[in-house]
Amino acid sequence: MKKPKAHIRYALGAALDALLPRLCPVCRSTLGRGETLMCACCLAMAPRTLMHRRRDNSVAARVSRPGLEPALAAAWLEYRRDSPYASVVRDAKFRHMPAMAREAGRIYGLELMADGVPQLADIDVLLPVPLHWRRLLQRGYNQSREAAEGLADATGIDVGDNLVATRAHRTQTRQSAEARRRNVSGIIAVRHPDELRGLHVAVVDDVVTTGSTLSDALRAVQACGPRAMSVLALGAVPADAFHFAPECGQQ
Numbered sequence: 474m475k476k477p478k479a480h481i482r483y484a485l486g487a488a489l490d491a492l493l494p495r496l497c498p499v500c501r502s503t504l505g506r507g508e509t510l511m512c513a514c515c516l517a518m519a520p521r522t523l524m525h526r527r528r529d530n531s532v533a534a535r536v537s538r539p540g541l542e543p544a545l546a547a548a549w550l551e552y553r554r555d556s557p558y559a560s561v562v563r564d565a566k567f568r569h570m571p572a573m574a575r576e577a578g579r580i581y582g583l584e585l586m587a588d589g590v591p592q593l594a595d596i597d598v599l600l601p602v603p604l605h606w607r608r609l610l611q612r613g614y615n616q617s618r619e620a621a622e623g624l625a626d627a628t629g630i631d632v633g634d635n636l637v638a639t640r641a642h643r644t645q646t647r648q649s650a651e652a653r654r655r656n657v658s659g660i661i662a663v664r665h666p667d668e669l670r671g672l673h674v675a676v677v678d679d680v681v682t683t684g685s686t687l688s689d690a691l692r693a694v695q696a697c698g699p700r701a702m703s704v705l706a707l708g709a710v711p712a713d714a715f716h717f718a719p720e721c722g723q724q
């Protein structure tokens with residue numbers, strides 16, 4: 474019975490692709506069988522940061538401060554607004570494509586696993602950066618949660634829901650570093666903090682710009698007494714594309 478079922482699924486998938494062809498968000502070519510997030514060529518050429526290979530990277534600089542040094546701070550792709558690759562993250566967030574964020578997280582997780590990142594095996598739980606309930610109702614999903622679920626699919630690490638947004642905030646788009654810091658300061662809290670004590674907690678976000686949101690999340694987690702903390706994101710604005718002052722790493 475397995476072969477007929479697989480044959481039917483393949484036929485239905487082919488019919489759906491014919492009616493509603495899936496396009497690569499980068500080059501807009503039609504995706505082939507087995508191509509999920511983007512076409513094979515664009516995936517191969519994707520601007521990976523490879524931050525997981527060096528501890529002193531720009532994301533670590535943005536979220537670190539005295540007494541808080543993440544065990545792992547990394548992002549998958551460079552995020553430049555004028556790059557076609559920006560659509561991988563932007564469409565997931567603003568064009569109601571949560572599956573894109575989840576698949577990006579899954580591919581990133583597979584690449585981290587294949588690269589043998591030692592800190593990955595030590596992580597106990599993935600905590601997505603939360604959305605306030607009003608924003609969640611408007612959007613219908615949390616793109617950071619979807620990215621975390623994709624990472625979990627690839628790595629087997631559990632996804633938790635301990636982080637909550639205590640108040641709504643304005644969009645961070647096109648705000649200065651200082652405005653971003655003020656905008657998100659103190660908005661993230663932890664429920665059931667005892668669940669995180671002694672664990673290695675990785676906070677997951679979609680895009681790192683100044684690191685203000687992640688810093689606020691790490692501050693909340695740190696108060697729970699974790700064994701270690703890490704940061705994972707789908708994208709990061711490169712240091713040469715976004716000017717952030719040295720103190721941003723201590724926010």
